Amino acid sequence: MNDGPGRAPLLRARALHKTYGTTHAVQGVDFRLMPESYVTLLGPSGCGKTSILRMIGGFEDVSSGMLELEGQPLNKVPAARRPINTVFQSYALFPHLSVAENVAFGLAYRDLGREAQRARVEQALAVVRMQDFAARRPRQLSGGQQQRVALARAIVNEPRLLLLDEPLSALDRRMRKDMQIELKDLQRRLGVTFLHVTHDQEEAFALSDWIVVMNRGQVEQQGAPQDIYRRPRSAYVADFIGGSNVIPGRITARQGEEARIETALGPVVAAAEESLRAGDAAALCVRPEQFGQAAGSAFEAVVTHVVFAGSGWHVELRAGQQELAAQFTEPPETGAALRLGFDPARVWIARAGEAVA
Amino acid sequence: MSRTGNWLAAPVVLALIATCLVPMGVLFAYSFFQVDFVAINTDPTLKNYAKIIGSETYRSLIGRAFLSGAVVVAITAVIGYPVAWFVARRGGEWKSALLTLLLVPLYTGDMVRIFAWRVILGAEGVINRFAQWAGLITEPIQVLLFSPIASHLVLAYNFLPFMVMGLWLGYEALDDALVEAARDLGAPPVAVFRRVVLPMTLPGLIAGGMMVFVMVVGDYMTPQLLGGASGVTVISAINDLFGTAFDWPLGSAIACTLLALLGLFLAVAAYALSRMNLGRSLISGEA
Numbered sequence: 001m002n003d004g005p006g007r008a009p010l011l012r013a014r015a016l017h018k019t020y021g022t023t024h025a026v027q028g029v030d031f032r033l034m035p036e037s038y039v040t041l042l043g044p045s046g047c048g049k050t051s052i053l054r055m056i057g058g059f060e061d062v063s064s065g066m067l068e069l070e071g072q073p074l075n076k077v078p079a080a081r082r083p084i085n086t087v088f089q090s091y092a093l094f095p096h097l098s099v100a101e102n103v104a105f106g107l108a109y110r111d112l113g114r115e116a117q118r119a120r121v122e123q124a125l126a127v128v129r130m131q132d133f134a135a136r137r138p139r140q141l142s143g144g145q146q147q148r149v150a151l152a153r154a155i156v157n158e159p160r161l162l163l164l165d166e167p168l169s170a171l172d173r174r175m176r177k178d179m180q181i182e183l184k185d186l187q188r189r190l191g192v193t194f195l196h197v198t199h200d201q202e203e204a205f206a207l208s209d210w211i212v213v214m215n216r217g218q219v220e221q222q223g224a225p226q227d228i229y230r231r232p233r234s235a236y237v238a239d240f241i242g243g244s245n246v247i248p249g250r251i252t253a254r255q256g257e258e259a260r261i262e263t264a265l266g267p268v269v270a271a272a273e274e275s276l277r278a279g280d281a282a283a284l285c286v287r288p289e290q291f292g293q294a295a296g297s298a299f300e301a302v303v304t305h306v307v308f309a310g311s312g313w314h315v316e317l318r319a320g321q322q323e324l325a326a327q328f329t330e331p332p333e334t335g336a337a338l339r340l341g342f343d344p345a346r347v348w349i350a351r352a353g354e355a356v357a
Numbered sequence: 358m359s360r361t362g363n364w365l366a367a368p369v370v371l372a373l374i375a376t377c378l379v380p381m382g383v384l385f386a387y388s389f390f391q392v393d394f395v396a397i398n399t400d401p402t403l404k405n406y407a408k409i410i411g412s413e414t415y416r417s418l419i420g421r422a423f424l425s426g427a428v429v430v431a432i433t434a435v436i437g438y439p440v441a442w443f444v445a446r447r448g449g450e451w452k453s454a455l456l457t458l459l460l461v462p463l464y465t466g467d468m469v470r471i472f473a474w475r476v477i478l479g480a481e482g483v484i485n486r487f488a489q490w491a492g493l494i495t496e497p498i499q500v501l502l503f504s505p506i507a508s509h510l511v512l513a514y515n516f517l518p519f520m521v522m523g524l525w526l527g528y529e530a531l532d533d534a535l536v537e538a539a540r541d542l543g544a545p546p547v548a549v550f551r552r553v554v555l556p557m558t559l560p561g562l563i564a565g566g567m568m569v570f571v572m573v574v575g576d577y578m579t580p581q582l583l584g585g586a587s588g589v590t591v592i593s594a595i596n597d598l599f600g601t602a603f604d605w606p607l608g609s610a611i612a613c614t615l616l617a618l619l620g621l622f623l624a625v626a627a628y629a630l631s632r633m634n635l636g637r638s639l640i641s642g643e644a
Contacts, residue, residue: 059537079540086541092534096556105552106542157542 008071010035010193011056011161016065018051018217025051027217028065033161033195033210038187040204041197043214044240049197052214053163056195057086069160080109085154086163089170091146093138099125099149100134106157124156125149127186144175151183155190162187164196168203180206201241205229213237233273234353235283244285245324248352251280261349264322265299272349281352288314290342291326298341303332388610397606405610415611418591419618425509425580425590426570432513433520433569434562440517441524441561446533456525459518467515471582474511478502478583503585511579516569523565527558560630567626571619591615 009032018026026048033039041049054060056067058079067074074082085106093102103121112120125131128148138146147167154162167183168176184207187194198204204211205225212222221233232238235246249263251272259272263284276282301317301324308314313331317324317338324340332338389401409415444455462470477483478501485497500506535557539549555562577592584590591611598608 057537057541059540079537080543080545084541086538088534088538090532090534092532092538094535094538094553105539105544109543109545109548153542 007034009033010070011074011195012066012068013052013056014066014068016052016055016067017063018048018055018060019063025217026055026063029214029217029219031212031219031222033193035193036191037209038184038194038196038207039210039212040208041195041212041214042199042201042204042240043220044199047214048217049214050165053086053165053195053197056161057084057163058082083160084163085157085159085161086165087147087150087154087167089165089167091138091150091170093146093149093153095138097137098134099130099136099138099141102138102149103153103156105153110157120156124152127155127189128152128182143170144179147171147179151186155186155192159192161193161195164194166197166199168198168200176203183207213240215240231271231273231348232285232350234351235285236353238283238285238348238350242285242287243325244287246350247284247286247322247324249282249284251276251278251282251349254278259349264320268298268344268347268349270344270347270349273351276349276351283350283352285348285350286324286342288325288327290346291324291340292342293328293338293340299339300337301340303334303336303338306331306334384609385613387606388613390606392604392606395603405607406614408607409610409614415591415594418589418594419611419615422574422591422615423618423622425512426573428509429512429516429573430520430566430569432509433517434524434566436513436517437520437524437565440521441528444521444525445528456522459521462514463518467578470515471511471579474507474514474583475502478507478510503583503588505584505587508580508584508587511583512573512576515576515579516572519568519572520565523561523563523568524558525561526564527561530561531557563626563630567623570622574615574619 011033013029013031016026016029017024029048029052041052043049051060055062056074058074058077062075069082069084094105097105100121103124104117107117107120121134122131125134128151130145130148130152133141133145133149138149141149147170150167164183168179171179180203183194183196194207196204196207208225210222211225211228213220213228215236221228221237228237229242232241232244235248238244239246247263247265249261249268251259252262252267253260254272254277257271258269259276259278259282260267260269261272261282261284265284268284270284272282299319301319303315304318304323305316306313307316308331309327313328315326315328315332317326317340319340326340387397388405389403391398391400391402391404440459444452444459448455475482479485480497480499480502482502484501485494488494489497531554535553536549539553544552575592577590577596580590581588581593595608595611595615598604598611602608
């Protein structure tokens with residue numbers, strides 16, 4: 001995407017490793033953050049995403065590998081001297097200081113007059129619409145308000161890179177949606193690169209220009225959200241990102257973009273991940289909404305559970321040994337045998353792999 | 358609370374009154390009497406208090422006791438912060454073992470510790486002999502022992518565990534994310550301590566400091582055995598007035614004055630503590 005010629009990356013991670021004792025939290029991770037982009041590190045807990053964030057912030061030493069900011073090595077620079085600021089998961093607002101004093105905290109280490117400082121604090125609070133709360137203490141604010149103050153405290157220093165560690169995880173669902181829009185909007189207005197760590201794939205899709213999917217300390221896939229959603233490289237990504245049905249099988253033929261896969265649901269010819277060759281183990285990925293009760297359908301499945309899911313009905317089925325999840329507009333009878341199918345032009349064949357733990 | 362509970366608590370309350378409040382009351386009453394040759398004149402008078410206020414000696418003894426308290430609080434705080442940090446943040450599974458170890462010197466008794474320090478600090482002591490052997494000095498350094506240096510050093514050594522306990526509690530209540538946030542915002546190490554660690558651990562510092570201060574003011578064995586000419590303290594003066602001069606009323610008056618000043622000091626410290634968020638949570642136990 002934004003990897004065009006002439007654009008240097010803002011931050012580059014090369015063969016990044018982090019080891020705690022005998023635990024290898026991060027195992028050889030490479031990625032680039034382009035200027036003015038919103039990037040998400042996405043993965044389940046324990047996948048190493050927070051360790052990466054903490055190494056970039058300067059709170060953890062890099063075990064091996066390189067971090068470069070605008071071409072300059074970053075490994076040995078102390079946290080206090082990195083032009084990078086962090087929004088912590090717990091917000092980490094100073095409880096003994098007022099909102100304005102919290103926001104002004106970092107400005108003391110810059111060559112700014114008292115007046116200029118105050119103007120910057122006011123401006124930053126206005127950006128997050130908290131100017132009326134300047135005199136309050138953090139404990140007098142709601143979670144969403146504390147979140148905004150934490151944002152103001154970080155952006156007032158005009159960082160080159162803003163790190164956000166699961167910033168929305170403590171908020172309720174409604175507030176989270178609102179804050180997602182605000183975060184994206186803020187990133188566009190400020191033109192600062194945001195690196196956001198989350199385990200919530202919906203959040204990643206809503207915010208990101210670029211998603212780095214992590215699994216067990218390694219990058220499983222990275223790319224634009226649409227690419228990752230449509231063409232997940234592995235069964236792991238398909239499951240984690242789209243909640244796809246992952247149906248194991250084996251490639252029997254490969255031609256151009258497409259491949260033929262033998263599965264428990266029968267043979268399917270569909271677009272396939274580029275490295276797959278005849279004989280490889282692979283996985284057919286079908287998202288729940290792609291199943292339909294069409295004429296000339298391919299296989300028979302028995303309904304095991306039906307759950308109302310607001311916009312439709314979430315239906316669990318069993319086809320032989322294979323369990324499937326589907327989304328229907330009308331509820332079928334539990335125990336009914338249905339003939340199901342899907343449009344091969346819309347499904348995808350990914351590399352086989354472990355499922356999400 | 359039920360009626361039975363009140364009755365069950367009654368013996369304790371009575372014991373406290375008999376063993377604590379009554380002697381204090383007697384002491385307080387004596388401070389208004391006068392010595393008449395060898396008898397005690399029980400006509401109430403404020404002469405004893407007037408004497409204390411008018412006496413350069415007693416005023417300076419009380420002042421010195423408070424100064425010693427402040428100095429020892431400062432010394433124990435400077436040493437205690439790194440120790441408390443280590444126990445709280447690096448102690449891991451050894452935390453309770455470390456805290457117990459910290460208290461072990463207290464089990465040995467004052468006299469043993471004081472004489473141990475004599476062996477270390479004396480003219481023929483470990484430090485002087487080593488420095489002479491190493492060629493750093495030719496004559497033993499006399500001020501090491503029987504001087505204010507010696508008594509304050511040993512007072513700090515004696516009461517350090519209490520300061521560490523207070524500071525350790527302070528560190529346990531400090532969220533590491535706040536320290537990281539301060540570093541993230543560009544604060545150099547000294548500023549991280551001054552602007553975040555110090556205010557956040559202040560309740561622990563005040564709690565530890567109050568204990569150390571009160572104990573230093575009340576200690577007289579250490580200055581007497583190690584302080585040399587500076588060994589005369591307000592407590593030893595009270596001891597002399599009761600023991601050798603038989604001027605119980607004046608002794609009582611000095612004791613009451615000291616008690617009142619300490620009470621005032623504690624009240625100010627407790628007020629300061631209650632004004633702070635963390636102090637409130639420590640006192641009332643609310644999160």
